[in-house]
Every structure is written in C-alpha cells, then in structure tokens.
Amino acid sequence: MQLIKLDAIDSTNSFLREMIYNGMVTDYTVVVTKHQTNGRGQMGTVWNSEQGKNLMFSMFKDLSIHDVEFPFYISMAMSLAILKTLKTLNIPYLSIKWPNDILSEDKKVCGILIENVIKNRLNSTIIGVGLNVNQTRFIDLPKASSLKNITGIHYDLDEILHSIVANARMYSKLLQQGYYDKVKKEYEANLFRIDKPSTFENAKGELFSGFIKGVTKYGKLMVHLEDRMVKKFDLKEITLRY
Structure with missing residues (x-):
C-alpha cells in the first residue's frame, strides 16, 4: 500500500x-x-x-x-x-x-x-x-x-x-x-431494515410502505410492496425514511 x-x-x-x-x-x-x-x-x-x-x-x-x-x-x-x-x-x-x-x-x-x-x-x-x-x-x-x-x-x-x-x-x-x-x-x-416494514419516499415526494428484500447485481433496491409485487428502485428513485 x-x-x-x-x-x-x-x-x-x-x-x-x-x-x-x-x-x-x-x-x-x-x-x-x-x-x-x-x-x-x-x-x-x-x-x-x-x-x-x-x-x-x-x-x-x-x-x-x-x-x-x-x-x-x-x-x-x-x-x-x-x-x-x-x-x-x-x-x-x-x-x-x-x-x-x-x-x-x-x-x-x-x-x-x-x-x-x-x-x-x-x-x-x-x-x-x-x-x-x-x-x-x-x-x-x-x-x-x-x-x-x-x-x-x-x-x-x-x-x-x-x-x-x-x-x-x-x-x-x-x-x-x-x-x-x-x-x-x-x-x-447486513442491510438496514431488511425484511422489516419500512416507509419510503419516491422522487415525487410520495410516501409508501414496503419491505426491503435485497438488491440486484446492478445495485437496485428490491422492495416488496403492499400489493405483493417486488419492485426494483434506483438510487435517485427512492429514499428510505427512518
């Protein structure tokens, strides 16, 4: 080094x-x-x-x-x-x-x-x-x-x-x-709030709930939404509120 x-x-x-x-x-x-x-x-x-x-x-x-x-x-x-x-x-x-x-x-x-x-x-x-x-x-x-x-x-x-x-x-x-x-x-x-109910904010400032399930190999966050659908989010698309 x-x-x-x-x-x-x-x-x-x-x-x-x-x-x-x-x-x-x-x-x-x-x-x-x-x-x-x-x-x-x-x-x-x-x-x-x-x-x-x-x-x-x-x-x-x-x-x-x-x-x-x-x-x-x-x-x-x-x-x-x-x-x-x-x-x-x-x-x-x-x-x-x-x-x-x-x-x-x-x-x-x-x-x-x-x-x-x-x-x-x-x-x-x-x-x-x-x-x-x-x-x-x-x-x-x-x-x-x-x-x-x-x-x-x-x-x-x-x-x-x-x-x-x-x-x-x-x-x-x-x-x-x-x-x-x-x-x-x-x-x-080791992800913060993995598999725990969490609140997120999208790029429009709208709040929604979901469960963090992991990440993709491209680095997108996978969130299990209330309608049972898993959606993938990029960094600029979502903020975790805690």
Missing part, C-alpha cells in the same frame, strides 16, 4: 484522480487527510468533518487485472470491509443503509463515494471514505454519530485505516476468485 498523508486538501478523491491522470498511482494507493475542504457524499451532498478527528481517505483500486461485470459489487465489498473493521472494534448494532452508508443502530457513522474510471471498460475505481471516529458534536445533523460517541473510546485513526484496507483486500480477492454470490449474500444479510 502506498500511503500519502496530507494536512489539508479540497477532496481526496479529486487528488487521487489527478494522480491517475498523471500516471502516478499503483494498486491500493491511499490518500488520507486531516482536513477536507470540499468533501463530497452521495448525490452531491457535502461531508463536513472537524480537523484531525475523523478518518477521510480515498483508495485506488486497479480493476484491469480482472473483469468486474457489475460495478455495484465494488460498493458491496467496500461496505463489508468497513463493517468488518467496525465489528472488531465492538461497535454495536451495525448495518449497511443502502447503498453504502454504515449505521450504528440508526445513526450514520460512515459514508462511501465510489467513482469508477472507464477506459473502454471498467478500468479502475476511486473509493472515498468518510468515517466519523473521534468527533463528538454534529451540528444540525441529528442522524450522525461517531465511534467515540457510541463507545466513549478515543481511537487511533491509522490503526482503523490499515484494518479497512486489509479487509478491502480480502473482499477484493473474493471478487477476483468469482465469489460474487458470497459477497452479495453477506451484504444483504
């Missing part, structure tokens, strides 16, 4: 993308920063973090050595890698809120942003991670929490980073060996 540590940067994903453009990156290159001025989350949201208290990094994964037909498996694998690390730290009530937020009970502790690099085919990917570790105050973010808030323990950021990367290697190896079903089943087993 090539590790690049920065005091401050606008976005670790953007920094790593520039490195790729200049041909300066190897598999599992990781860029980590104490402060990110323009961190991004899913669908254009902003990731705010107190300086030096949380783990903010981006990891380059070379995919040219094996064919990834369904990119969502990368998201599943990375979600599981982080989940596995947090389980070793005894963080309670962990789950994955589709597509790849990590929750403890109903509080978000981690977000993942994946940006694929395509050159005729899926060539590589940049995986950005924001993990709330030692920050304890989250102004106007009632659904956010941190590992320290949950356990009262102050954590070493480097130790957590190395554990996540090690677990990412393990799950990547499973994909390389073709164990796609194994990764998908483990991901679905």
